[in-house]
Amino acid sequence: VQEVSPLRDQYHEELDAILASICQMANLVGAAMERATEALLAADLTLAEAVIDGDDDVDLVYRDVENRAFELLARQQPVASDLRCLITSLRMCSDIERMGDLALHVAKVARRRYPQRAIPDQLTDTVREMGRVAQQLAQKAGAVVDARDAARALELERDDDAMDALHRKLFEIILAPDWPGQIEEAIDITLCGRYYERFCDHAVSVARRVVYLVTGERQVPAATAAAG
Amino acid sequence: VQEVSPLRDQYHEELDAILASICQMANLVGAAMERATEALLAADLTLAEAVIDGDDDVDLVYRDVENRAFELLARQQPVASDLRCLITSLRMCSDIERMGDLALHVAKVARRRYPQRAIPDQLTDTVREMGRVAQQLAQKAGAVVDARDAARALELERDDDAMDALHRKLFEIILAPDWPGQIEEAIDITLCGRYYERFCDHAVSVARRVVYLVTGERQVPAATAAAG
Numbered sequence: 001v002q003e004v005s006p007l008r009d010q011y012h013e014e015l016d017a018i019l020a021s022i023c024q025m026a027n028l029v030g031a032a033m034e035r036a037t038e039a040l041l042a043a044d045l046t047l048a049e050a051v052i053d054g055d056d057d058v059d060l061v062y063r064d065v066e067n068r069a070f071e072l073l074a075r076q077q078p079v080a081s082d083l084r085c086l087i088t089s090l091r092m093c094s095d096i097e098r099m100g101d102l103a104l105h106v107a108k109v110a111r112r113r114y115p116q117r118a119i120p121d122q123l124t125d126t127v128r129e130m131g132r133v134a135q136q137l138a139q140k141a142g143a144v145v146d147a148r149d150a151a152r153a154l155e156l157e158r159d160d161d162a163m164d165a166l167h168r169k170l171f172e173i174i175l176a177p178d179w180p181g182q183i184e185e186a187i188d189i190t191l192c193g194r195y196y197e198r199f200c201d202h203a204v205s206v207a208r209r210v211v212y213l214v215t216g217e218r219q220v221p222a223a224t225a226a227a228g
Numbered sequence: 229v230q231e232v233s234p235l236r237d238q239y240h241e242e243l244d245a246i247l248a249s250i251c252q253m254a255n256l257v258g259a260a261m262e263r264a265t266e267a268l269l270a271a272d273l274t275l276a277e278a279v280i281d282g283d284d285d286v287d288l289v290y291r292d293v294e295n296r297a298f299e300l301l302a303r304q305q306p307v308a309s310d311l312r313c314l315i316t317s318l319r320m321c322s323d324i325e326r327m328g329d330l331a332l333h334v335a336k337v338a339r340r341r342y343p344q345r346a347i348p349d350q351l352t353d354t355v356r357e358m359g360r361v362a363q364q365l366a367q368k369a370g371a372v373v374d375a376r377d378a379a380r381a382l383e384l385e386r387d388d389d390a391m392d393a394l395h396r397k398l399f400e401i402i403l404a405p406d407w408p409g410q411i412e413e414a415i416d417i418t419l420c421g422r423y424y425e426r427f428c429d430h431a432v433s434v435a436r437r438v439v440y441l442v443t444g445e446r447q448v449p450a451a452t453a454a455a456g
Contacts (some may be wrong), residue, residue, distance in 0.1 A: 025368070061377065070315070073315075074307055074308070074311055075310065077305045077307075079302055079305075080302070083301065083302055084296075087301075087315075090315070091322070094319070094322075156248070171415065174411055175332070175411060175412060175415075176413070179411065181401060183402055183411070183414045184403060186402075186411045186414045186415060187399065187402070187414060187418045190414070190415045190419060191418060191422065194419065194422060208325040211366070215385070
């Protein structure tokens with residue numbers, strides 16, 4: 001067993017606590033997207049406003065985690081893999097804070113269109129599924145952060161394919177010649193589709209950072225692999 | 229005159245060089261958005277593909293700046309305001325890299341709709357103006373980073389109001405009862421509008437980070453000020 005100094009032990013305890021808080025943030029934004037989706041599909045104003053107000057809680061956790069990471073960085077002056085880990089955790093926080101904003105944007109679409117529903121009947125199933133996939137990706141991203149599970153983190157790339165397929169389906173439905181919707185509906189559907197897609201992109205980004213954190217290998221997204 | 233050690237001098241020289249590279253990145257993505265707008269309005273496939281390929285250059289500068297900041301952090305172990313400055317510069321890089329992605333997205337809309345134009349005549353002036361404002365905001369954000377000019381950085385909040393107004397105008401035009409466009413056009417216009425808006429949001433974010441870097445005061449966005 002390698003001997004470690006009590007100081008280093010304290011460092012790793014604090015780092016673990018930071019990663020646990022990041023996991024908690026991911027669960028918060030996952031739940032927010034789930035509730036935003038409900039608000040959107042049911043035109044539920046009260047629920048939409050609860051999601052909008054609730055984003056302040058995500059931001060508070062964000063500031064707290066950020067401050068703790070910053071203090072740890074300044075106090076312990078980590079190097080090499082410890083430094084990488086702390087910088088990476090700061091970036092995961094930013095990703096998840098942004099996911100909270102995107103859940104808020106979905107809730108705002110619900111609020112703006114109230115008492116009408118922004119999502120017409122033909123799209124209800126697809127959007128409900130988008131909400132479910134988004135919530136699951138957020139939760140899984142949080143779990144892989146907490147467990148530093150690089151193998152499971154790699155799965156999120158494939159999990160995200162489900163969102164891409166749903167996103168394409170959304171457009172197929174509203175571009176079909178028999179779709180009876182108006183321009184206003186097309187705008188809201190396009191924006192919501194983008195919010196769900198970006199939400200999942202950030203979850204994948206968190207997972208990529210976990211792989212980097214554990215292995216030191218940067219996951220280059222397939223689309224830009226040629227650049228590296 | 230306060231005496232400084234040669235080591236600290238070297239640190240500040242490298243930091244200045246990093247900020248200069250960030251300014252260069254901002255100019256690159258500003259030019260990319262300008263050219264993407266031209267490609268979009270003229271349905272110019274060659275130009276669209278040049279913008280798409282050019283994003284690799286932005287990513288290369290991004291990786292280079294990131295590596296230099298990371299090495300400086302590990303080697304010099306800065307504390308207090310020096311540490312804050314370096315972490316902040318890493319975040320500015322991420323913002324600007326994302327701006328490059330958004331310029332690329334605009335170019336991809338142009339490519340996807342080629343040989344048709346994605347933007348109909350009635351919207352040409354508004355979108356051209358969005359491209360101009362976006363390019364100017366990127367350039368100004370870069371300039372305030374390079375000069376560490378907090379006073380001018382604060383102006384970007386107001387400059388961004390012009391983009392918000394143009395974004396609203398875009399929706400007003402396509403929601404007017406006499407707009408002859410189809411759903412496909414509404415989708416592309418909505419997506420492009422979102423790309424320009426987010427591009428400018430990131431430029432404002434860079435400017436806010438300059439204020440933080442210079443004054444140590446975090447600029448809380450008006451919309452979430454209540455949360456702070």
